[in-house]
Amino acid sequence: MDIDLSSQEIAFRDEVRAFLRDNLPDRIKRGAASSPTVFVEPDVGQDWNAILADMGWLGYQWPEEYGGTGWTSTQRYIFEKECALAGAPNLTVLGLKLVAPVIFNFGTEEQRREYLPRILSGQDYWCQGFSEPNAGSDLASLSCRAVRDGDDYVISGSKIWTTHAHFANRMFLLVRTNTDGRKQAGISFLLMDLDDPGVQIRPIVTLAGDHEVNQVFLENVRVPAANLVGEEGQGWTIAKFLLENERGGSCHAPKLAYDIEQVMIAAAEQPDGRGGKLSDDRDWQRRVAKLRLEVDALEMIELKILAEIANGREPGPQTSLTKMIASNLRQDIDLLAVDLYGPAGLQLPNARPLYGENAPDPLCSPDAQVASARYLNSRAWTIFGGTNEVQSTIIAKTVLGL
Template sequence: MDIELSPDDAAFRDMVRAFLRESLPAEVKAGAAATPSVFVEPEIGQAWNAVLNEKGWLGYQWPAEHGGTGWTPLQRYLFEKECASAGAPNLTVLGLKLLAPVLWNFGSDEQKAHYLPRILSGEDYWCQGFSEPGAGSDLASLKTRAVLEGDSYRVNGSKIWTTHAHHANWMFTLVRTNTEVKKQAGISFLLIDLSSPGVSVRPILTNAGDHEVNQVFLEDVIVPAENLVGGEGQGWTIAKFLLENERGGSCHAPKLCYDLDQIEAVSQRESDGRGGKLADDPQWRRRIAKARLQVDALEMIELKIISEIAKGRKPGPQTSLTKLLASNLRQELDLISVDLFGVAGLQLETTRPLYGPDAPQPVHDKGAQIASARYLNSRAWTIFGGTNEIQNTIIAKSVLGL
């Protein structure tokens, strides 16, 4: 694998850098830096989405025929790396990176024509209805029922850990349409308008005090049959396709590298408690060096996957490896951040948001203020998108042949 950039790719990288210098709003960057949860609030995320959409870059992972950029896998990686290095917020992944590929691979022409432009414009804000109180890692055991009545489905059940359902106006969800077959074969993929009668959303506050996830209740919700994506019973196939995109649809290393750079910079001014600077402490330097090597190794794995995709090959189970490594590294860096600030890193401000003119004043500085909250939120990394145990099983079976 050649990791040297061609002149064309270097020029593309420089173009992205110039755009970010000119077009990334300072308040959006500050809001992203002061957000402890994985998803930034819509007022930050959608503002950045709008800037990228006006430029024509929001669908940077999309094929050109569906309104995207049509960029190569390497160009997509360079875009993500430069956005991370500039401190840009994470994009709203659920519609852009999870639902959109499902629609252009499994959706009808009518569904693609209607929903894809609305994802880019921000008219529709999506959430994902997969997990249930009794079906998380064992997703095939889901019980939310959709019964076909004429030209509509009647849906009953509930979904849990539904990120940003309190902001979303639509939810893509897995439902059980057949109880007489193998459980995986009875699952279908349905699009639900959250303004429909019978839908209610109950907030779930995290240990850090963030309202990011919810439980969604569906009581006799009527959904037009035209909102079925694919055919009845195809939901499990679609879900596996979507989860592969969730685990490997983006590169994790650029953001981890950016955060590690920030930690190293702050350690140059933080005290080691003995009259010196933390950056000069040998044990601290070993800890940072170990994390740096792990982040660099992850980046090499992700670049290898990009190389395979560029050759027309599917990423396959290797995405489970990157998800596993990235989850553990995310938690390690957030723990390092807490330790970086010492006692000041233990503050847990529960007021939200932590950006803007009404944000509470931090103890020490803003980095210290969000350290514990970010650490607590990142505990979910080893759960969402498939637990670490699930990823280990996939790797053992599909990669190692055990």
């Protein structure tokens, strides 16, 4: 695997860097840095999306015919890496990186014309309806029913841990359309409006004090049959495709490296209690060095997957490996930040957001203020998108052949 960039790729990297230098506002960087959750608040994320859309770079993972950039897989990686290293917020992943690829790979031409432009323009904000109270890791056991009634499906049931449903106007969801035979064979993939009659959204406040997730109740909600993606009963296949994108559709290592660097910058100013700075402490240096090496190893794995994609191969089960490694590193780095700030890092204000004019005053610094909330929120990394145990099972079966 050749990891050296060509002259054209170096020129592209420099173009991205110049764009970020000139077009990434400090208020958006501060908003991203002060967001303890996986998904930044829409006022930050959507503003950044709009800037990229004006440049024509928002759908950078999409095919050109649907509004994408036509970039190579290497260019996409360079773009994500440079955005991460510049402190840019994550993009609105649920619409851009999850449901959009499903629509242009499995959807009808009418669905592509209807939904894809609205994702790029920001008119539609999507949430994901997969997990249920009794079907989390065992997604095949979902029970939310969709019964065909003429030109509609009538949906009854509930979805849980639905990220940003309180902001979204649309949801893509898995429903059970058949109860006979294998559980996986009776699942279908639907698109729906959240303002339809019979939809109720209830907030779930996390341990960190964040309202990021929700439970969505669906009571006899009528959804046009035209909103079925793919064939009836094809939902399990589509879900596996989507989850591969969720687990390995982004480069995790650069963002993790950026966060380690921010911790190290702060450690250079943090007293060690012995008259020096924490960054000079040998035990601290060993701990940081271990994390840096692990992040470098993760980037090598991601680059190997990138090379395979460039040669026409699908991401495959290796995405489970990157998801699991990145999740563990995310938690370790957030714990490092809490330990860095000591008591100042234990503050846990319930007010949100932690940026802007109405943000609560920090006891020490804005970075210390967000440390504990981010640590608690990142406990979910080893759960969402498939738990570590699920990822280990996938790796054991499909990669190691056990």
